[in-house]
Amino acid sequence: MSTDKNLIGAAGEHLVLSRLLEQGVLASQAPRGTRKADILVNPLDGGRPILIQVKATIDKGARLKWHMKEKHEGIIEKDLYYCFVALSKENSSVYIVPAKQVAKVVQASYQAWLTKPGAKGQAHNESEMRWISSEYPFDVPGIKNGWMDKFLENWDLLIN
Numbered sequence: 001m002s003t004d005k006n007l008i009g010a011a012g013e014h015l016v017l018s019r020l021l022e023q024g025v026l027a028s029q030a031p032r033g034t035r036k037a038d039i040l041v042n043p044l045d046g047g048r049p050i051l052i053q054v055k056a057t058i059d060k061g062a063r064l065k066w067h068m069k070e071k072h073e074g075i076i077e078k079d080l081y082y083c084f085v086a087l088s089k090e091n092s093s094v095y096i097v098p099a100k101q102v103a104k105v106v107q108a109s110y111q112a113w114l115t116k117p118g119a120k121g122q123a124h125n126e127s128e129m130r131w132i133s134s135e136y137p138f139d140v141p142g143i144k145n146g147w148m149d150k151f152l153e154n155w156d157l158l159i160n
Contacts, residue, residue, distance in 0.1 A: 008056050008057070008058060008087065009054070009056050011056060011085075011087055012054045012055070012056025012083070012085035012087065013029060013038050013039065013054045013056075015056075015085055015087070015092055015094065016038075016039055016052065016054050016083045016085065016094060017029060017039055019094060019155065020039070020041065020155070020158070023155055023159060024044075025041060025043075025155075025158065025159060026041065026042045026043070026044055027039055027040065027041045027042075027052075028040055028042075030051075036051055036053060036075065036077075036080060037051035037052060037053060037080070038052060038053055038054045039051075039052040039054065039083075040052075041158060048079055049079065050079055050080075050081060050158055051077070051079055051080045051081070052080075052081050052082070052083055052158075053080065053081075053082050053083070053099075054082075054083045054085060055067070055068070055082060055083070055084050055085065055132075056084075056085040056086075056087055057084075057085070057086060057087065058086075058087050058088075059086040059087060059088040059092070059093075063133060063134075063135050063137075064084075064086050064133060064134060065131045065132065065133040066084050066131060066132050066133070067129065067130075067131050068102075068106050068129075068130040068131055068132050069128055069129065069130060070110075070128045070129075070130060072102060072103060072106045072130060073103050073106050073107040073110070073130070074103060075099050075102070075103055076099055076100040076103050077099055078098075078099075078100070080098075080099040081096055081097065081098055081099060081157065081158060082095075082096075082097050082098075082099060082102050083095070083096055083097075084097065084132070084148070093152060093153065094152075094153060095134075095148050095151040095152050095153075095154075096151050096153075096154050096155060096157050096158060097148065097151045098157065102132065104142075105132055105140075105143055105147070106130045106132055108140050108141060108142055108143050109130070109131070109132065109133075109136055109140045109143065110130050112136070112138055112139065112140040112141065113138065114126070116138045133148075134146055134147060134148035134149065
């Protein structure tokens with residue numbers, strides 16, 4: 001039985017929201033359809049508000065990856081973070097990554113994929129679709145496998 005993608009997304013958003021509230025961070029779901037943000041964070045100390053976009057996938061024990069689009073290559077706002085959620089029945093995890101870093105990796109990995117021959121040696125066609133992962137099955141210049149490890153459950157990026 002496959003899980004509805006909307007339910008996976010909602011589960012990811014609720015998990016991130018729950019983790020933020022556990023840490024005493026004032027956070028709420030953004031109204032549906034809000035551009036760029038699924039969760040709004042308003043620091044109680046008067047600091048600048050933070051926007052969070054949540055991307056969720058189910059952890060099936062293989063290499064984790066999250067689907068992105070071409071537009072994500074140009075989203076670099078300082079107040080925007082992505083929470084990449086790997087849902088698991090036993091131990092779900094969240095990677096908190098600044099938008100500027102996401103844009104860099106999405107762009108670099110896509111360019112590397114474009115230059116890599118396909119399974120039958122053919123050139124890849126241009127596409128709006130992208131994906132982001134901690135580990136790529138091909139070399140991505142400037143991006144080392146495991147690059148996301150330092151962002152795993154690193155809530156300090158949002159709190160401090």
